[in-house]
Amino acid sequence: MLKRKVYLWLSLVFMIIIDANAQNKQILFGLNDVPQTLLINPGAKVDYNLHIGIPLLSHIHLNIGSSSVSAQDVFENNTINFNTKLRNAIATLNHKDFWTFTQQLELLNVGFRIGNTNFNRNTYLSFGLYQEADAIAYFPNDYVKLALEGNQNNINKRFDLSHLNLRADLLTVLHFGYNKTVSKQFTYGFRAKIYSSAFSLRSFDNFGSLNTRLGSNNIFEHHFNVNLKLQTSGFTSLLDDETDSQLTLKEIQSRLLLGGDLGLGLDFGFTYNITNQFVLEASVQDLGFVNHKNDVQNYKLIGNYTFEGIDPLFGGAGNQNSPEGFVEDVAEAFDDLFAIDTTQTKFTTWRPIKINTALRYAFDKEKANTCDCNQYLNPYLSEVGAQLFMIKRPVQPQFALTLYYYRRLFNTFSLKTSYTIDSYSYSNFGFGVSTQIGAFNLYAVADNLFGFNNLSNTTYQSFQFGLNLIFDNK
Amino acid sequence: MKIKLPHIFLLLVSLICCSGCYEALDFEQANDLKLNPTFISSLAYFDTAAPAFIVNPGDDNFIQETVSLSIFDEPFVVDNLTRADFVFETSNSILRDFNARVDFFDANRNLQHSFTIQIPNSTDNTDNVNTHTEVFEGDTLIGLKNTTVIVFTLTIIPSNTLPVITEETIGRLKLRSFGVFYLNIN
Numbered sequence: 319m320l321k322r323k324v325y326l327w328l329s330l331v332f333m334i335i336i337d338a339n340a341q342n343k344q345i346l347f348g349l350n351d352v353p354q355t356l357l358i359n360p361g362a363k364v365d366y367n368l369h370i371g372i373p374l375l376s377h378i379h380l381n382i383g384s385s386s387v388s389a390q391d392v393f394e395n396n397t398i399n400f401n402t403k404l405r406n407a408i409a410t411l412n413h414k415d416f417w418t419f420t421q422q423l424e425l426l427n428v429g430f431r432i433g434n435t436n437f438n439r440n441t442y443l444s445f446g447l448y449q450e451a452d453a454i455a456y457f458p459n460d461y462v463k464l465a466l467e468g469n470q471n472n473i474n475k476r477f478d479l480s481h482l483n484l485r486a487d488l489l490t491v492l493h494f495g496y497n498k499t500v501s502k503q504f505t506y507g508f509r510a511k512i513y514s515s516a517f518s519l520r521s522f523d524n525f526g527s528l529n530t531r532l533g534s535n536n537i538f539e540h541h542f543n544v545n546l547k548l549q550t551s552g553f554t555s556l557l558d559d560e561t562d563s564q565l566t567l568k569e570i571q572s573r574l575l576l577g578g579d580l581g582l583g584l585d586f587g588f589t590y591n592i593t594n595q596f597v598l599e600a601s602v603q604d605l606g607f608v609n610h611k612n613d614v615q616n617y618k619l620i621g622n623y624t625f626e627g628i629d630p631l632f633g634g635a636g637n638q639n640s641p642e643g644f645v646e647d648v649a650e651a652f653d654d655l656f657a658i659d660t661t662q663t664k665f666t667t668w669r670p671i672k673i674n675t676a677l678r679y680a681f682d683k684e685k686a687n688t689c690d691c692n693q694y695l696n697p698y699l700s701e702v703g704a705q706l707f708m709i710k711r712p713v714q715p716q717f718a719l720t721l722y723y724y725r726r727l728f729n730t731f732s733l734k735t736s737y738t739i740d741s742y743s744y745s746n747f748g749f750g751v752s753t754q755i756g757a758f759n760l761y762a763v764a765d766n767l768f769g770f771n772n773l774s775n776t777t778y779q780s781f782q783f784g785l786n787l788i789f790d791n792k
Numbered sequence: 793m794k795i796k797l798p799h800i801f802l803l804l805v806s807l808i809c810c811s812g813c814y815e816a817l818d819f820e821q822a823n824d825l826k827l828n829p830t831f832i833s834s835l836a837y838f839d840t841a842a843p844a845f846i847v848n849p850g851d852d853n854f855i856q857e858t859v860s861l862s863i864f865d866e867p868f869v870v871d872n873l874t875r876a877d878f879v880f881e882t883s884n885s886i887l888r889d890f891n892a893r894v895d896f897f898d899a900n901r902n903l904q905h906s907f908t909i910q911i912p913n914s915t916d917n918t919d920n921v922n923t924h925t926e927v928f929e930g931d932t933l934i935g936l937k938n939t940t941v942i943v944f945t946l947t948i949i950p951s952n953t954l955p956v957i958t959e960e961t962i963g964r965l966k967l968r969s970f971g972v973f974y975l976n977i978n
Contacts, residue, residue, distance in 0.1 A: 468829030468832075538832060645861075
């Protein structure tokens with residue numbers, strides 16, 4: 319049974335998880351030919367009058383990764399003993415290493431330009447609905463060390479219980495965006511979001527320690543200081559043995575269609591042309607919260623106890639308690655220490671806020687476009703730039719720096735290549751392409767291209783794909 | 793031409809994406825997972841002054857205490873414990889010899905295991921420190937796992953030459969102990 323559990327756990331962790339910045343869309347950011355860039359920066363430049371995402375196909379995003387080990391490190395089919403490989407992999411990890419998984423599926427995405435006349439049609443409205451699954455689990459370093467080694471060779475070591483950090487969410491987001499081109503230089507926008515959470519699980523802000531040290535009355539004493547919590551919403555009723563799978567599916571569908579725990583959020587951003595060729599762009603995503611109040615089940619484990627052994631025997635230490643009574647007291651103390659307190663108190667969670675910034679330089683002016691007759695059309699065919707991404711994560715924010723080259727070919731095709739440095743990889747080259755054939759816009763983005771050569775040995779992989787209808791490109 | 797070139801790029805991207813491959817991984821290896829942690833846990837201790845061991849005429853020359861155990865009711869411990877060492881450190885500054893017998897009984901009061909710790913006397917009221925390690929492996933480990941009750945019997949060794957313990961006798965008898973538990977989790 320234990321084997322099976324461990325097998326499932328390891329398979330899950332190593333198969334699912336391959337990307338570090340699971341929410342970073344560095345290639346799509348600034349790829350203004352694609353309407354989904356408005357979901358990254360609602361203040362991006364919009365060069366079309368109407369877009370309609372093909373339902374369920376307009377944005378498919380999968381992003382999986384690990385900040386350190388790959389599946390191959392542990393499961394490669396070779397002569398090295400599995401336990402040796404596992405221990406070697408674990409030796410490279412610390413409590414700041416993590417695994418992430420993000421998946422998004424757009425159900426609806428529509429946008430259109432409004433305004434009374436052709437001259438002031440500078441406002442672009444968009445709305446849509448997408449589903450998102452997002453999970454992050456940090457490596458519980460000291461828990462694993464204790465399980466692997468025990469405390470015998472770790473006398474005086476303080477096993478830190480704050481190393482337990484994980485979060486998983488499944489939700490849908492209904493959003494309404496406003497984009498305003500103020501002038502040739504400046505465009506801004508914002509997007510209001512309504513979150514509907516199907517289920518959520520999180521364990522953060524844990525603290526305490528387990529410590530075996532030299533004692534005063536006995537050779538050793540064991541100090542337990544435990545303060546752990548796990549918050550869940552939406553799980554209990556689904557895990558109920560009596561709930562059949564059909565009902566479970568219906569319930570999840572209902573929650574994803576605004577029947578879940580609701581929350582509000584805001585994205586905002588701008589694009590500013592410093593000169594004709596230099597552009598500054600920045601956005602903030604998911605400044606918001608979800609209020610979890612349905613099907614809430616929280617677990618707490620709080621206690622503080624020091625155990626030195628059984629005393630007194632033979633009337634020692636002036637304590638008149640009998641050894642039998644003392645053992646009962648110790649058993650009761652341990653029962654109290656590890657008694658899990660369950661509550662149904664509602665809780666609020668903050669969405670993982672993300673910030674994207676970019677400095678872009680456009681060059682290689684299109685020869686046929688020297689008249690500058692349309693002040694909003696980008697006359698340059700090429701662009702290079704630097705982008706900085708930040709996401710707030712539970713233990714510490716994660717950053718990624720991207721350098722890219724963008725090239726527009728003819729009026730129907732554009733491509734973007736990128737090189738990204740983050741805490742997990744120094745060899746992440748990405749490639750994105752967007753093509754417009756008639757009203758059809760197709761885009762595909764793949765990150766960490768070298769990782770595709772051997773997916774088993776990659777710690778990071780990202781893929782985005784979508785189909786839209788775009789009309790009246792300027 | 794406008795259509796063809798994009799198609800070439802699309803083909804390239806598709807090739808890159810579709811050429812993703814997995815080198816053969818063997819997830820069945822997880823069945824070989826073995827954890828071998830070793831845990832230390834404090835056991836019993838006492839620190840008692842000599843007058844607690846006064847033996848009046850007609851009294852027994854031993855003191856006995858019984859402790860119930862439930863740790864070996866835990867299937868995890870029974871299934872995964874491969875060896876246990878009980879380490880006792882005695883410190884005697886009394887001018888008399890003692891011994892401590894430790895008996896392990898199962899739920900039906902059948903003796904599973906027994907050992908005796910010799911506690912030699914002090915000659916000058918300074919601490920005479922000794923260590924006894926009892927290793928449980930094989931049959932003795934099975935006996936330990938069956939144990940629900942431990943009986944400690946502390947005996948003052950009769951002597952015609954060493955002084956009788958009175959209220960004025962100085963010195964202390966101390967015992968400190970811990971167990972080392974070796975687990976093999978498959």
